Amino acid sequence: xxxxxxxxxxxxxxxxxxxxxxxxxxxxxxxxxxxxxxxxxxxxxxxxxxxxxxxxxxxxxxxxxxxxxxxxxxxxxxxxxxxxxxxxxxxxxxxxxxxxxxxxxxxxxxxxxxxxxxxxxxxxxxxxxxxxxxxxxxxxxxxxxxxxxxxxxxxxxxxxxxxxxxxxxxxxxxxxxxxxxxxxxxxxxxxxxxxxxxxxxxxxxxxxxxxxxxxxxxxxxxxxxxxxxxxxxxxxxxxxxxxxxxxxxxxxxxxxxxxxxxxxxxxxxxxxxxxxxxxxxxxxxxxxxxxxxxxxxxxxxxxxxxxxxxxxxxxxxxxxxxxxxxxxxxxxxxxxxxx
Numbered sequence: 001x002x003x004x005x006x007x008x009x010x011x012x013x014x015x016x017x018x019x020x021x022x023x024x025x026x027x028x029x030x031x032x033x034x035x036x037x038x039x040x041x042x043x044x045x046x047x048x049x050x051x052x053x054x055x056x057x058x059x060x061x062x063x064x065x066x067x068x069x070x071x072x073x074x075x076x077x078x079x080x081x082x083x084x085x086x087x088x089x090x091x092x093x094x095x096x097x098x099x100x101x102x103x104x105x106x107x108x109x110x111x112x113x114x115x116x117x118x119x120x121x122x123x124x125x126x127x128x129x130x131x132x133x134x135x136x137x138x139x140x141x142x143x144x145x146x147x148x149x150x151x152x153x154x155x156x157x158x159x160x161x162x163x164x165x166x167x168x169x170x171x172x173x174x175x176x177x178x179x180x181x182x183x184x185x186x187x188x189x190x191x192x193x194x195x196x197x198x199x200x201x202x203x204x205x206x207x208x209x210x211x212x213x214x215x216x217x218x219x220x221x222x223x224x225x226x227x228x229x230x231x232x233x234x235x236x237x238x239x240x241x242x243x244x245x246x247x248x249x250x251x252x253x254x255x256x257x258x259x260x261x262x263x264x265x266x267x268x269x270x271x272x273x274x275x276x277x278x279x280x281x282x283x284x285x286x287x288x289x290x291x292x293x294x295x296x297x298x299x300x301x302x303x304x305x306x307x308x309x310x311x312x313x314x315x316x317x318x319x320x321x322x323x324x325x326x327x328x329x330x331x332x333x334x335x336x337x338x339x
Contacts, residue, residue, distance in 0.1 A: 005184040005252035007084045007125045009244060010035030015082045017069055017114055018089030020048025022197055023129065023190075025056060026240035027086060032061055034244060042078040044068040047095065052197050069110035075117040082121065084247045087114045087170075088129045096166075097159035107166035108173070115177045125184045127246045128174050130255065132191045132232070132303050133164035144304045147189075147255060171255055178253045186246040186312065187255035188239075191303045195236030195323060196330035207231065207266060211273040212328060215280035223283045227267025232303045234260040235323035238316045242308065249312040259303035260323070261316045272321060276328050 014031050016024045019041030028039045041053060042065045056062050067074030069089040079085055089110055091103030111128065118126050135145045137160050140152030151168065153161045167189075177183035194205050211221040242258045264272075270283045308314045318326075 004250065005125060006250045007247045009248060011037050012083035013038040013040070013081055014084045014086065014247070015040040015042055015079050016086045016088060017042045017075070017078075018048065018087070018129075019043050020045060020050070020053050020064070021088060022052060022195065022236055023193055023239055023243075024048070024086075024088050025052045025197060026195065026236045027243045028053070028056055028062060030237075030240040030244050032056075032059060036061065038063060040065055040078055040082070042067050042069075042075070043089070047091075069106060069113055072113050072116065075113055076120060079114075079117045079121045079123055083124050085114060085118055085123050085126045086129070086243055087111060087126055089114075090129070090166075091163070093133070093157075093160050093163045096163045097157070100159065100162055103162065104166055107163070108169050111170040111173050115173060115183060118183055119177070119181055123183075125186070125247055125252070126174065127243055128170060128185060128187045129243075130167045130171050130187045130189045131164065132189050132257065132259065133160065134167050134171070134189055136161065136164055142301050144302050145257070146304045147257060147307050175253065184252040186249070186251050188242055188246060188258045188308075189255060189303075190239060191232045191234045191257070191259035193236050193239055194233050195327055197236075198327055198331070205233075207269055208273055208324065208327065211270050212277050212331065215274050215277045218280065220281040220284040221270050221274060222286050223267050223270050224286060225266075226285065227265055227270070227283070228300075229266045230263045230300045231266060231269060232259050232263040232301070233320060233323070234258060234316060235318035235326075237323075238318050241317075242312070242314045245312045245314045251311045254311050256308040256311050257303050257305050258308055258314070259305045259316065261319050263300070263302050264320055269320075273324060273328075276321070276324050 020043035031039050038061050040063045065078045090107050096103035135149045136152035137156035138152050138154050171187050174185040214221040274280050
């Protein structure tokens with residue numbers, strides 16, 4: 001309905017910027033399953049992959065558009081006639097470490113470009129994929145991380161701080177667009193995403209994949225430090241549902257966390273992956289690797305998701321054991337088929 005921030009899925013068209021990705025492909029499937037008239041996956045394939053969208057490529061209501069978030073003309077064509085835009089395109093921490101200037105361009109100017117395209121094409125609502133990196137890293141990150149938690153940067157790797165700061169700026173660009181021309185939006189601060197079609201881009205998600213790979217080779221998986229460090233993951237299917245519900249809800253001008261049911265320590269994670277992979281050697285405790293970006297927190301923390309339930313009616317449903325089971329099942333089927 002015109003004039004309301006709620007955008008029904010059925011019968012509407014959506015563009016996913018950065019769509020050839022783990023979250024993009026899962027969200028496309030979610031929107032199509034709920035009756036979207038068309039879903040456009042917009043990607044330049046710098047980080048996205050054909051493998052991530054292989055299962056969707058023949059869907060009659062899905063369209064793939066190759067384009068770059070840094071080229072306004074590409075975005076204007078891709079978002080024409082869309083009711084909603086999901087802005088996913090971004091450099092993550094590991095990519096930011098390799099190319100900080102490119103990362104700042106995409107994570108800041110790219111978001112502004114997407115917002116300008118939404119304004120030009122009268123897109124009803126944008127959902128922006130932010131991150132729990134907006135709370136920072138290091139000793140100050142502990143306890144319940146709620147939406148008003150300040151940014152902590154002391155002692156963290158520069159790439160991680162650049163990534164988190166770029167997401168903060170992206171959120172403020174959304175707020176600015178809402179205040180200046182009434183562009184409705186919802187910001188979802190994702191915790192670390194994992195699930196089927198897992199990629200190797202996310203620094204924290206590497207714990208899962210590297211542990212699985214080591215166990216399948218018969219090697220001892222590595223645990224950094226004493227294994228007590230906290231991580232908070234969210235299953236990709238839950239996140240796809242959060243993206244859909246953000247469009248459908250009447251919420252606007254809000255930023256909320258989208259995290260999994262509960263945090264987990266690195267030792268618990270490694271043991272769980274080992275068990276689900278069929279067992280293997282006991283984990284090996286190691287120190288940090290020189291030159292490798294690792295994201296650490298100062299103590300036990302939980303990324304609180306209660307505000308997301310109040311704002312858009314969402315809460316996570318898939319716990320870590322079930323999500324990992326699904327990821328490993330997919331991985332083993334992929335390996336068996338030679339993909």
